[in-house]
Amino acid sequence: MGNLASQDAQELEWIRRAQRGQREAFGSLVERYQRRVFALVFRLTGERDQVEDLAQEIFIKAFRAMGSYSFASSFGTWLSRIAVNHCYDFLRRRRASAARFEPLGEGMEAKGGLADMASVRGPDPERAALLRDLTSKLLARAPRDDRVLLVLKEIEGLSMEEMAEILGMRIGTVKVRLHRARKRMLEDFRRLQQRR
Numbered sequence: 001m002g003n004l005a006s007q008d009a010q011e012l013e014w015i016r017r018a019q020r021g022q023r024e025a026f027g028s029l030v031e032r033y034q035r036r037v038f039a040l041v042f043r044l045t046g047e048r049d050q051v052e053d054l055a056q057e058i059f060i061k062a063f064r065a066m067g068s069y070s071f072a073s074s075f076g077t078w079l080s081r082i083a084v085n086h087c088y089d090f091l092r093r094r095r096a097s098a099a100r101f102e103p104l105g106e107g108m109e110a111k112g113g114l115a116d117m118a119s120v121r122g123p124d125p126e127r128a129a130l131l132r133d134l135t136s137k138l139l140a141r142a143p144r145d146d147r148v149l150l151v152l153k154e155i156e157g158l159s160m161e162e163m164a165e166i167l168g169m170r171i172g173t174v175k176v177r178l179h180r181a182r183k184r185m186l187e188d189f190r191r192l193q194q195r196r
Helices: 002-019 023-045 048-064 075-097 125-141 144-155 160-167 171-195
Strands: none
Touching: 002 023, 023 048, 023 075, 023 144, 048 075, 075 144, 075 160, 125 144, 125 171, 144 160, 144 171, 160 171
């Protein structure tokens, strides 16, 4: 427990120093949150080749906005909000510039898909692999807004409060939209089952 408290104190120190423009302190924050940001970017965009570039852009935005971080929420939540917004912008630009928009699911299996990053465990490895594959396909087919909600809740394991803060919504709105996203995914699952 003491170790966790010292990590929190260390993080607060890094944040304060980064707010004063100290790049080394911000580098420590990047090291701490790099895997989380990479995973979030990949899960939201499905673009394995773009993850590193997008994550770098997110960290640059965060460094430039450090002065606006007010300690009202955790640094991880604040950083996740920047990441989600940046991914939204990326997806909008990609859709606008593409002559033909490729749905997120096409080709994802060849790239590894969301299933590689979602940790589905169980006593039966074959069943777990099928579940990961199905989850990946359903998320890839889901509308962007549904996908964001489902990834943040079901894969990232964030609380409703954290999701509301990241998405800039009221908790009640997040709950309703998440419920609807789950319902749409279940309906999509049933449609897929009927085709078999």
